[in-house]
Amino acid sequence: MPANPPSKVLLLWLLSAMAAPLPAGQAQAQLPAQVLSAPSSQTSRALESDARTAALPLPAATTPLTLEEVLAASRFHAPQVLEALARVRGAESRVLTAEGAFDTLFNAALDTRPTGFYDGAQAGVRVMQPLATNGGNAYAGYDLSRGTFPSYGANDYTARYGRITAGTLFSLLRDRDIDDRRFNRAIATSDVVLADNDRLMVAIGVQARAIAAWNSWVIAGQRAGVFKDLLQLALDRQGGFKRQVTEGLRPAILLTENEQNILRRQTLVVQAEQALEQAAVGLSLFWRDADGNPQLPGADRLPSRLPQPLPIAEDVIAALENRPDLRLVDVRIAQARTRLLLDRNSFLPRLDLRAEVNQYVGDAGVGGRPYTGTESKLGLTLSVPLQQRVARGRLGQTRADLDGIQQRRRLIEDQIRAEIMGLSIAARQARRLLGIAIDEQDRALAMARAERRRFQEGASDFFLVNIREEAAADAQARRLDAAFRQIVAHADLAAATADVKALGLTSN
Template sequence: MIRALTKGTMLALLVSAACIAVPVRAQEKPVAATPAARELTLADVLESSATHAPQIIEAMARQRQADARALTAQGAFDLVFNAEANTRPLGYYDGSTAEVSAYRPMQNNGGQLYGGYRVSTGSFASYDGKQITNQLGELKAGAVFSLLRDRMIDERRGRVAIAEGDIELAALDRDLVAIGVQRRAIEAYQQWVAAGLRVRIYRELFELAEARQASIEEQIKLGARPAILGVENQQNIMRRKSLMVQAEQNLQLQANALSLFLRDGLGQPVIPTADRLPPRLTDGVTPRLVDQSAAIAGRPDLQALVTRIEQAGIRASLAANELKPRLDVRAEASKDFGPGSPVRRPLEGAVGLRFSVPLEQRAAKGRIAEVAAEQDALQVRLRFLEEQIGVEIANLRTQVGGAEKLAGLATAEAALARRMAEAERRRFTLGASDFLLVNLREESLADATIREIDANYRHAAAQAELVAALADREQLRL
């Protein structure tokens, strides 16, 4: 084949070889290498996002609100202190009284414990005899117990239980928000890496055409190539440069989007530069083989719905409690101290009962029916959510498997296209191919490589979606 080459072609090959060769200056001092920027990994992005993402911080603030509401509900069991004083500056009787008391509601019964001290001075009318104490006053202590209504649950304990459920809901909402944020952070990182790889492909195409232009111009001067070939290659350079500029613009857009998740120690967005791009697109996160039922049960949205059902059960208990009659027993002991009437000196004890019942009970029956309907609706929603999550996980597993196969095929296609492009460039260098064919091979290689990048991105994205659907907090760096 080499013997069949024309004299002009042989001369063009020598010129091309001379253009490719680069002379080395022996006496030139080596330039100090600048330190390369540290490669940005997915772990860096996920750790930054988990720490500084505004959505996660907002969800944590809502969790603190739920904690504060629970503390407010627990305040219904606080110890209450009362003080009261009365005097009569005018009138026939000049009696004065002073009293302090305290009571605390019980946490395991609807009743309360109470105690107090009171003292009186001066004269009182006969009908105010209960206000009179001995000289050193009277101590009193007692308790009220609920025997029917409010015995197992009352408004105070119900509010505390519901507030504790709200704390759990806020924590689950925080987990759900964090999982969504981390999933979007993975997507933003993968899109940024894919955009960087596309820039490299188009830049390589542009540099190939630009390097070929010098060789073509030398060959045109020697008469080995027509002059129109130089114009055609310049047109090819402009077209490839346009593709490269568009890819660089998309890379900058993806870097800006990634800065919403990549933040510094103060929580300020950091726009990653192109020199921090990794050499290839990796999976980043890998779904684990877990039991389907365990994966469904671990989902925060399902757990939140279960908590809401439990809260509805508390409201149902409160409504059923209102149907019961009230029967309270009261036990009290008191004793006077100091000089005074001997009638008041012995220790006194008293026991009393109080009974009341609403006759129509329409309010309680209405609340019971309302809560029962809410429970039915939540149970139906729970069953549907379990089915929906199961289908979602199954579909994502199918997508991961299919995307993995397509990524393998795309990689094989890109390898074959690379072999074809390299062979065609050698043939073009030897003069056995034309300019149009070598351009077609190079652009076919670029298209196949872009398809390989896209296939790898879809596979990595499907894996990230599956990890998020499985609520794998360890993989998501939560």
């Protein structure tokens, strides 16, 4: 039997076969609602037109949409990924904010006494630089004064051309190793790591869903092809039945039975095409253009064959440390330990060392000889808190938080191990099920071909041929389902092991 008989001959066969009146109840049970009121000839044309349209093969995929294209688009343009990248930029900006605590400070002051017993006036500038490795700071300045000052303002006197000052303050105990400024900087820096690992988690999830969406679209296209081939068999057979009925070799009711098969298989094709269109809509959420707008792939871009599942690492448990959610907990633990250092710092007494050098410039001014030459100062400041309730409370809270985070890490690690082991089992069993489904499909197709030959030779009946053909189509659909389950299982395992290369998250 030819695979594709001429369309005009087939159309004439269908029109003549379906022009025969059907019982009213049977006609209404088989025909679509939109053609129930049409005359017999119009009904035949509508059925033939819909069936032929549904049976048309998919356009040749001249430029198949590859998985690599979809993964590249979702990697750079998915809104979830862009949102996570925005959070990374926000965390980096917070680092800059924390670094602002170490900015160089400039200060200028001018004091005058327009009225009163003293007529002193003073102007000065200061530059202070906080120390990044100590709780103190370094400073330098220049002062110039004129007139007289009260005794409590004797330090305001300078030489004729002013006074140059340089000094520093060192923390010897409290704030020596850590203080609020360095703590905030460390937390802000680790927040960048948190945001970046969160971005990676989002990207892995997006890529895994993109793989599932693309494969779902490809599988839907393959499924539509299976049911179109099944429909085409019924359409091709209708012409032969018409000729045999005319020659008296077959009963006329056979045409009606085959028309029923055409309608039933046409329904399967429409449902498959609907699923294909829905899968294309789902894929458009990941396949985006350069502006981030969803693109709807057409059926002409369907690949001609099923894709291969992603490769699986030989030792999946060894990839445990690649999990970004585990890294997130590790960063939280590091942050808690940094806070623990800050809390312990609060128990230390404050002991600060100050060193300062003043160089008076020029001859003595109003203040006299004491304000000439070079002057140096050294000083120690000690401060001991007698009660530490605030520090003890914070320390206890931080220790409790640290213990809780460590237990959370243990739980997450156990869950990840169980997840990876479960997905490994699912991937292995999916391969076995796919092998069984392929064997079932091959045997079902062989049975359908053999039954068609027997029917052509008169050794079988039409009902059994239809049963064999539809069983073969069901076996093909189950094989596609098994292939999809294997693909998804491999993609889920790649996501669980954070295989960024397999998920298209690397440049290579």
